[in-house]
Amino acid sequence: MTKSHIELTINGKKVEALVEPRTLLIHFLREQQNLTGAHIGCDTGHCGACTVDMDDMSVKSCMTFAVQANGASITTIEGVANADGTLSALQEGFRMMHGLQCGFCTPGMILRAHRLLQENPTPTEDEIRHGISGNLCRCTGYVNIVKSIQYAAAKINGTPFQEAAE
Amino acid sequence: MIPGTFDYYRPQTVDDAVGLLSKLGEEASVLAGGHSLIPLMKTRFASPHHLVDLSGIGDLKGISVEGDDIVIGAMTTQFELIASEELERHIPIIAETSRLIADPQIRYKGTFGGNVANGDPGNDMPAVMMCLGASYSVSGPDGNRDIAARDFYQGAYFTALEHGEILTAVRIPIPAPGHGSAYEKLKRKVGDYATAAAAVVITMAGGTCTSASIGLTNVSETPLWASDAAALLVGSSLDKASVDAAVAAAEAITNPASDMRGPAEYRTKMAGIMVRRALERAKSRAKG
Numbered sequence: 001m002t003k004s005h006i007e008l009t010i011n012g013k014k015v016e017a018l019v020e021p022r023t024l025l026i027h028f029l030r031e032q033q034n035l036t037g038a039h040i041g042c043d044t045g046h047c048g049a050c051t052v053d054m055d056d057m058s059v060k061s062c063m064t065f066a067v068q069a070n071g072a073s074i075t076t077i078e079g080v081a082n083a084d085g086t087l088s089a090l091q092e093g094f095r096m097m098h099g100l101q102c103g104f105c106t107p108g109m110i111l112r113a114h115r116l117l118q119e120n121p122t123p124t125e126d127e128i129r130h131g132i133s134g135n136l137c138r139c140t141g142y143v144n145i146v147k148s149i150q151y152a153a154a155k156i157n158g159t160p161f162q163e164a165a166e
Numbered sequence: 167m168i169p170g171t172f173d174y175y176r177p178q179t180v181d182d183a184v185g186l187l188s189k190l191g192e193e194a195s196v197l198a199g200g201h202s203l204i205p206l207m208k209t210r211f212a213s214p215h216h217l218v219d220l221s222g223i224g225d226l227k228g229i230s231v232e233g234d235d236i237v238i239g240a241m242t243t244q245f246e247l248i249a250s251e252e253l254e255r256h257i258p259i260i261a262e263t264s265r266l267i268a269d270p271q272i273r274y275k276g277t278f279g280g281n282v283a284n285g286d287p288g289n290d291m292p293a294v295m296m297c298l299g300a301s302y303s304v305s306g307p308d309g310n311r312d313i314a315a316r317d318f319y320q321g322a323y324f325t326a327l328e329h330g331e332i333l334t335a336v337r338i339p340i341p342a343p344g345h346g347s348a349y350e351k352l353k354r355k356v357g358d359y360a361t362a363a364a365a366v367v368i369t370m371a372g373g374t375c376t377s378a379s380i381g382l383t384n385v386s387e388t389p390l391w392a393s394d395a396a397a398l399l400v401g402s403s404l405d406k407a408s409v410d411a412a413v414a415a416a417e418a419i420t421n422p423a424s425d426m427r428g429p430a431e432y433r434t435k436m437a438g439i440m441v442r443r444a445l446e447r448a449k450s451r452a453k454g
Contacts, residue, residue, distance in 0.1 A: 002173060004174055020171070021171075021172055021173060021174035021217065022168060022169045022170065022171055022172060022207075024168070024208075027168075043167050043208070044167075044205060044208075045201060045204075045205055045272065046357065048269070048271060051271060057245070057271075057274035057275070058270060058271045058274060059271060059274060059275060060201075060271045060272070060275075063200060063201055063204050063205065063272075063275075064200065064204070064275070065174070065200070065204070067174050067176075067219075068197075068200070068219065068221065070176075112270070112271070116270075130270075131270060132270075133269050133270065133356040133357070134268075134269025134270050134271040134272065134356070134357065
């Protein structure tokens with residue numbers, strides 16, 4: 001089988017590579033690009049731990065071939081911090097609101113929440129819960145994840161943060 | 167899980183894609199959003215030797231009004247259906263259905279054409295298309311043809327689409343202004359296929375139902391168009407007796423499997439309840 005030449009942008013950097021067509025985007029990111037932030041959880045497209053941002057869409061990278069990302073612009077968790085290295089509003093939100101316990105789902109949660117807030121800067125609690133419905137967390141019960149996203153939305157919008165009801 | 171090896175193609179035109187499929191033969195598969203095919207490839211239930219990715223074909227995307235119809239390109243994603251103001255204004259049941267398909271990530275990639283054409287009886291759009299009387303435009307080595315949605319589904323994963331043919335667009339007659347519609351889906355959790363689901367489109371005039379159409383999802387080998395059930399509603403005020411009769415007629419044509427979504431009898435009953443709820447909601451939305 002012929003390898004395919006792909007060119008894409010990952011976290012703002014141009015990348016060229018040769019990939020087997022069957023290489024999944026998650027394996028390309030983790031094993032060829034050493035970007036191990038996106039995780040392989042269920043490997044079946046259900047859990048969302050492998051979520052990355054691709055051309056302004058949240059994408060499950062275990063259900064996408066790297067060749068399909070040819071020409072795309074991808075952001076992974078390694079690319080979400082502010083340019084000066086400080087935490088982004090979402091990263092800070094997850095830290096301040098204890099939005100993680102084991103942390104396995106967190107990169108996917110943050111990338112999904114990133115796109116959600118781009119599309120809807122002032123989501124209701126219900127919109128947040130539906131917005132992250134493709135991301136599973138087995139530790140938190142989601143309450144603190146919702147609060148983390150509300151914290152980030154408030155910070156980005158410069159409005160006071162109001163905690164979700166318990 | 168890693169799929170078997172294959173060669174990858176991303177043609178730029180429908181003609182090129184059709185030519186490739188002809189040349190590559192039976193071992194070639196079409197790739198749209200990939201969220202049905204790639205899981206099958208990872209588990210090796212599917213091992214195509216060639217993948218023809220349709221994502222480079224700009225002509226396959228988009229939503230347009232053409233006369234009395236709305237035409238939706240096969241590669242239009244669920245996300246784009248939900249975002250379309252045109253669709254919301256003319257045929258709101260489509261976005262309502264899209265919102266109940268899979269999860270946000272999958273809706274960004276999952277395509278309308280993939281959902282209607284791959285023949286999975288769990289897919290939601292086929293019953294909606296049968297309900298709306300849509301037709302599918304298909305391109306193949308022998309040219310183009312149109313297939314009515316109501317004639318398209320022949321068995322589980324078995325459709326009127328011949329190997330080498332590509333679904334390019336779906337043409338949907340715009341229902342009468344003031345029509346009422348609803349898609350009701352019972353599912354165990356976000357992202358699940360339906361235990362049972364029903365699509366309803368009705369028109370009312372002076373409190374009397376003047377037209378009705380009902381589609382059923384995932385309660386048989388194929389999606390179902392419940393024409394006998396719908397006929398029982400026309401001319402009625404959607405009173406309890408008429409609705410009871412239509413629900414019974416809809417239940418009568420189901421033939422669900424007993425599986426992890428429940429025993430067959432339960433799923434048949436749930437199909438009836440989805441019809442009842444969809445009728446109530448469609449009636450509340452209909453003007454006239």
